[in-house]
Amino acid sequence: xxxxxxxxxxxxxxxxxxxxxxxxxxxxxxxxxxxxxxxxxxxxxxxxxxxxxxxxxxxxxxxxxxxxxxxxxxxxxxxxxxxxxxxxxxxxxxxxxxxxxxxxxxxxxxxxxxxxxxxxxxxxxxxxxxxxxxxxxxxxxxxxxxxxxxxxxxxxxxxxxxxxxxxxxxxxxxxxxxxxxxxxxxxxxxxxxxxxxxxxxxxxxxxxxxxxxxxxxxxxxxxxxxxxxxxxx
Amino acid sequence: xxxxxxxxxxxxxxxxxxxxxxxxxxxxxxxxxxxxxxxxxxxxxxxxxxxxxxxxxxxxxxxxxxxxxxxxxxxxxxxxxxxxxxxxxxxxxxxxxxxxxxxxxxxxxxxxxxxxxxxxxxxxxxxxxxxxxxxxxxxxxxxxxxxxxxxxxxxxxxxxxxxxxxxxxxxxxxxxxxxxxxxxxxxxxxxxxxxxxxxxxxxxxxxxxxxxxxxxxxxxxxxxxxxxxxxxx
Numbered sequence: 059x060x061x062x063x064x065x066x067x068x069x070x071x072x073x074x075x076x077x078x079x080x081x082x083x084x085x086x087x088x089x090x091x092x093x094x095x096x097x098x099x100x101x102x103x104x105x106x107x108x109x110x111x112x113x114x115x116x117x118x119x120x121x122x123x124x125x126x127x128x129x130x131x132x133x134x135x136x137x138x139x140x141x142x143x144x145x146x147x148x149x150x151x152x153x154x155x156x157x158x159x160x161x162x163x164x165x166x167x168x169x170x171x172x173x174x175x176x177x178x179x180x181x182x183x184x185x186x187x188x189x190x191x192x193x194x195x196x197x198x199x200x201x202x203x204x205x206x207x208x209x210x211x212x213x214x215x216x217x218x219x220x221x222x223x224x225x226x227x228x229x230x231x232x233x234x235x236x237x238x239x240x241x242x243x244x245x246x247x248x249x250x251x252x253x254x255x256x257x258x259x260x261x262x263x264x265x266x267x268x269x270x271x272x273x274x275x276x277x278x279x280x281x282x283x284x285x286x287x288x289x290x291x
Numbered sequence: 292x293x294x295x296x297x298x299x300x301x302x303x304x305x306x307x308x309x310x311x312x313x314x315x316x317x318x319x320x321x322x323x324x325x326x327x328x329x330x331x332x333x334x335x336x337x338x339x340x341x342x343x344x345x346x347x348x349x350x351x352x353x354x355x356x357x358x359x360x361x362x363x364x365x366x367x368x369x370x371x372x373x374x375x376x377x378x379x380x381x382x383x384x385x386x387x388x389x390x391x392x393x394x395x396x397x398x399x400x401x402x403x404x405x406x407x408x409x410x411x412x413x414x415x416x417x418x419x420x421x422x423x424x425x426x427x428x429x430x431x432x433x434x435x436x437x438x439x440x441x442x443x444x445x446x447x448x449x450x451x452x453x454x455x456x457x458x459x460x461x462x463x464x465x466x467x468x469x470x471x472x473x474x475x476x477x478x479x480x481x482x483x484x485x486x487x488x489x490x491x492x493x494x495x496x497x498x499x500x501x502x503x504x505x506x507x508x509x510x511x512x513x514x515x516x517x518x519x520x521x522x523x524x
Binding site for chain 1: 428437
């Protein structure tokens, strides 16, 4: 396979941030190869959302990798710990919550790196955000920069000088409201996205976990109604 | 779980290097949690070897994670490309061969990092070697150092200052003969280890792939007979 400048692997969780990231990558003219993970998350609905979103954008392809990291434990998102509810913004943004999954973005980016090399795609897009985020250490710019440095020492194509690896984080300095406004401008259908950590069996969002609260506040600040269904609103 | 200085995750492939690394970690008094991967490798025998080795050392526990990275492609070890045979040492040590699996050590170390954090184990042992190796970029000291730096920015325990992550590579500057001598001194039973990239259906090593050739040369230089069965010798 030959080196192609405008080829990208896009990490797609099916949430608001990764969907907006995909829309941005496509608007910049990238051929997008979307990557999602079945990692034992309790909010499996996000994988269906990811499938629908990839289809709606007619992306080049969409790979769902199964990773058994749920067996590793240590998180409310994969284990038996309860997802915290109705925390205020100060609580959400102070400290690292129990929904943190150990090294999740490191593992996701590592798999994206493997696929990027196999596809000869120099760009890896990830929708991390250091403003309206849940306090996860692996969403910060210093982490991304260290990962990029490591990636360029890890893979054959980069080491042989054929293809540098670039980790692209278009949302990193945006507020949730900015992200939503950008997505709307690029035609994102947010009714397809899924953000809740603890959805009802019918797929409705709980409206009370950190992820729902950040999302709702973002839509409110953007002055746009959130099109998804909430169980409690 | 509390922070424990002498706790380690040890990446165990079932090969000669990782087994010797495990023996070294145990000899240094570490409580060892071994991690292996079912990643679509064609030499699945190595997983049985890893199981036998972990059992023979009575390690604390042994986790085999299933990772579907075989779907990513790009390697003779997981795909349809043939494993090269009977190359000479100059060929083996020049360039990066088709047995290279994109970002394999990055993915393995990332999963080890997740487990290390969940276990409160600050040490991660990996049997990479920069002397008698197959030319993979992710076996070099500069890669390991960049990974360690990234890891300490990635995980909650490190970022909160509770537990630094240390990537331990005791074999990195050893020759294959040195590794074998060290293992013998520590009581490693090399008849349990498996190195071949392309074993026969009965489990015999081919004796011709790069991994077999490096192993055979190591035993020869160490002046010790290799106890495993070869199909061609």
